[in-house]
Amino acid sequence: MSRSPHRVRDVMTHRVVAVDRQAGFKEIVETMDGWRVSALPVLEGDGRVVGVVSEADLLPKEEYRDADPSRREQMNRLDDLRKAGSVTAEQLMSAPALTVRTDATLAQAARTLARGAVKRLPVVDGAGRLEGIVSRSDLLKVFLRTDEDIAEEVRGDVVGRLFPVSRAGITVTVTDGVVTLRGGIPDTALVPVVARLTRAVEGVVDVECELIGPLARKADRPAAGPRL
Numbered sequence: 001m002s003r004s005p006h007r008v009r010d011v012m013t014h015r016v017v018a019v020d021r022q023a024g025f026k027e028i029v030e031t032m033d034g035w036r037v038s039a040l041p042v043l044e045g046d047g048r049v050v051g052v053v054s055e056a057d058l059l060p061k062e063e064y065r066d067a068d069p070s071r072r073e074q075m076n077r078l079d080d081l082r083k084a085g086s087v088t089a090e091q092l093m094s095a096p097a098l099t100v101r102t103d104a105t106l107a108q109a110a111r112t113l114a115r116g117a118v119k120r121l122p123v124v125d126g127a128g129r130l131e132g133i134v135s136r137s138d139l140l141k142v143f144l145r146t147d148e149d150i151a152e153e154v155r156g157d158v159v160g161r162l163f164p165v166s167r168a169g170i171t172v173t174v175t176d177g178v179v180t181l182r183g184g185i186p187d188t189a190l191v192p193v194v195a196r197l198t199r200a201v202e203g204v205v206d207v208e209c210e211l212i213g214p215l216a217r218k219a220d221r222p223a224a225g226p227r228l
Contacts, residue, residue: 051093
């Protein structure tokens with residue numbers, strides 16, 4: 001049975017370029033251009049990530065190249081003005097770097113990306129050493145799973161575990177990532193649990209629960225005729 005990639009290490013880009021603290025401004029620009037990336041991890045010592053330098057960190061040098069900012073602008077943009085006069089990665093980088101561990105879930109990585117308002121994250125091991133890069137597009141790869149892969153996982157990991165006895169009476173269909181569950185279950189109080197666990201399966205776009213309990217099934221049965 002196919003299983004979705006649950007960890008960052010399953011979707012990250014392993015081949016990654018980085019610079020050290022002393023990398024010069026022009027070297028940084030050339031590295032970005034040569035590798036077609038918009039940000040670079042900054043490393044020290046044995047490969048530990050200490051910061052990230054991005055295009056946004058470099059642009060102030062061009063923005064203020066021939067500008068004469070007002071006193072108010074100087075007060076409001078002190079960090080940009082500082083970066084405009086910087087020449088090394090150590091001076092330019094944003095630190096500490098936002099990173100994610102190789103064993104983090106994709107949901108954890110997505111939350112870190114969203115909260116930091118960044119497009120990609122350095123992936124590090126337990127000691128903070130660079131292992132790869134994970135981007136927004138990497139996290140979206142889970143939605144490339146086939147409908148049948150998703151259906152198999154829902155049947156085995158959700159329905160099979162919650163309803164080992166009555167699973168045969170529950171059908172799971174998936175269309176364009178939308179999961180529909182139909183059938184009878186022992187207790188309708190479990191419907192929110194089924195929906196939550198199904199939604200947690202990677203690649204699921206939405207969940208429609210059409211599960212009914214014993215009382216509803218009895219109500220659907222035709223009334224017994226009079227005894228003769």
